[in-house]
Every structure is written in C-alpha cells, then in structure tokens.
Amino acid sequence: QVQLQESGPGLVKPSESLSLTCTVSGGSVSSGRYFWSWIRQPPGKRLEWIGCIFYSGSTHYNPSLQSRVTMSVDTSKNQFSLKLTSVTAADTAVYYCAREPEYWGQGKLVTVSS
Amino acid sequence: DIQMTQSPSSLSASVGDRVTITCQATQDINNYLNWYQHKPGKAPKLLIHDASDLETGVPSRFSGSGSGTDFTFTISSLQPEDFATYFCQQYDSLPYTFGQGTKLEI
Numbered sequence: 741q742v743q744l745q746e747s748g749p750g751l752v753k754p755s756e757s758l759s760l761t762c763t764v765s766g767g768s769v770s771s772g773r774y775f776w777s778w779i780r781q782p783p784g785k786r787l788e789w790i791g792c793i794f795y796s797g798s799t800h801y802n803p804s805l806q807s808r809v810t811m812s813v814d815t816s817k818n819q820f821s822l823k824l825t826s827v828t829a830a831d832t833a834v835y836y837c838a839r840e841p842e843y844w845g846q847g848k849l850v851t852v853s854s
Numbered sequence: 855d856i857q858m859t860q861s862p863s864s865l866s867a868s869v870g871d872r873v874t875i876t877c878q879a880t881q882d883i884n885n886y887l888n889w890y891q892h893k894p895g896k897a898p899k900l901l902i903h904d905a906s907d908l909e910t911g912v913p914s915r916f917s918g919s920g921s922g923t924d925f926t927f928t929i930s931s932l933q934p935e936d937f938a939t940y941f942c943q944q945y946d947s948l949p950y951t952f953g954q955g956t957k958l959e960i
Binding site: 744785786787788789791800802803804836840841842843844845846847 | 855888890895896897898900903909941943945948949950951952953954955
C-alpha cells in the first residue's frame with residue numbers, strides 16, 4: 741500500500757517562499773509508470789491542481805501558478821518537493837501530495853500570515 | 855482550462871436514501887473523470903475512474919455514468935459511513951480540474 745505524507749512549515753510570511761516535502765512509502769518515486777502531484781484547497785474553495793513531476797524530473801505546472809512553482813524529486817530519499825515563491829494570503833490552503841489518482845496524503849495546512 | 859460544474863454543493867439525506875450528484879464539463883473530456891470521497895483530516899479516496907469504473911474494493915452501491923460533458927455519481931442506498939464530501943476531477947487535459955464538491959449530510 742502506497743502512503744504519502746506531507747511535511748513542512750505550517751506558517752509562512754507574505755512574500756516568502758512556501759516549501760513542502762512529500763515522503764513516499766510502500767512505493768518508489770523512481771517508478772517510471774507514475775507521476776507525482778501537488779494539489780491544494782484554499783478554505784471554502786475547490787481543489788486546485790498545482791502540477792506534477794516524473795522521476796526523470798520532467799514537470800507540468802498549472803499555468804496559473806507556473807511563474808512561482810518549482811517541483812523536484814529526490815530518489816535517494818524517496819521524496820518529492822514543492823516550492824512556491826512570493827506567497828500571499830491567497831496561497832493559504834491545505835496542500836496535498838498525491839500519486840494520482842489512487843493515493844493521496846492527508847494534507848498539510850499552510851497559512852500565509854505575518 | 856476545462857471548468858467542472860458540480861451540483862448540488864450540499865445535500866441532506868438519510869440512511870437508505872438514493873442520492874445523485876452531477877458534474878458537467880465545459881468540453882468533451884472523453885470519459886476521463888474520477889469521483890472521490892473525502893472525509894475531514896483524511897486523504898481523498900478514489901471511488902470511480904474513467905467515469906464508470908468502480909475502484910477495487912469500493913462497494914457496489916457506488917456507481918458512475920455519463921459521457922461527453924455530463925456525468926452522474928450515484929449512491930444507491932446510503933450507509934452511515936457515506937456521509938462525506940464528494941468531488942469529481944477531469945484528467946483529459948492539463949491542468950486537471952475539479953468540481954466544487956458536494957457535502958453529503960445527514
């Protein structure tokens with residue numbers, strides 16, 4: 741059974757960068773069969789797909805966030821990561837990592853506030 | 855981006871009821887549609903993929919149908935553990951997009 745767990749700061753100041761890591765167990769990020777995604781849900785709003793990364797490092801980002809998003813994968817630690825720069829209050833959300841569509845993490849609330 | 859309109863946004867029902875949720879896409883998504891169940895603090899659970907294929911281990915009271923732009927999700931007889939939020943997701947075109955969710959309440 742594949743399990744994913746998000747980790748990182750729960751509070752980020754405006755204009756700074758948000759960084760989250762997803763640790764994968766029960767499966768390998770090096771598997772060429774899958775891609776690894778980040779998805780978020782702001783309070784009271786629908787889910788928003790942020791983007792995905794393949795083990796090779798190839799990425800697809802949501803155009804609405806593309807200028808601020810970077811994803812990376814660390815095969816030695818079986819992790820993948822998200823960095824979102826220049827955050828504002830609008831980036832406050834529960835952030836999920838996933839191996840779509842079957843496996844998702846439980847989510848990490850990140851609040852952007854001074 | 856493909857927009858997904860899901861309705862209703864909330865639904866009150868009782869154990870044993872039949873409930874239906876709809877999702878409409880702004881363009882043909884070739885049946886590339888998932889339905890999920892989400893409970894607070896838990897990881898979303900995939901119930902149906904490809905619009906109508908039940909995920910392994912998911913009870914048969916859950917079903918999905920539709921094609922093109924219009925899709926339906928049905929629970930044939932509500933059980934106490936089914937009270938949750940349900941949402942659809944299209945994966946025909948990037949960026950993948952979601953419906954706004956349906957909160958199913960007692």
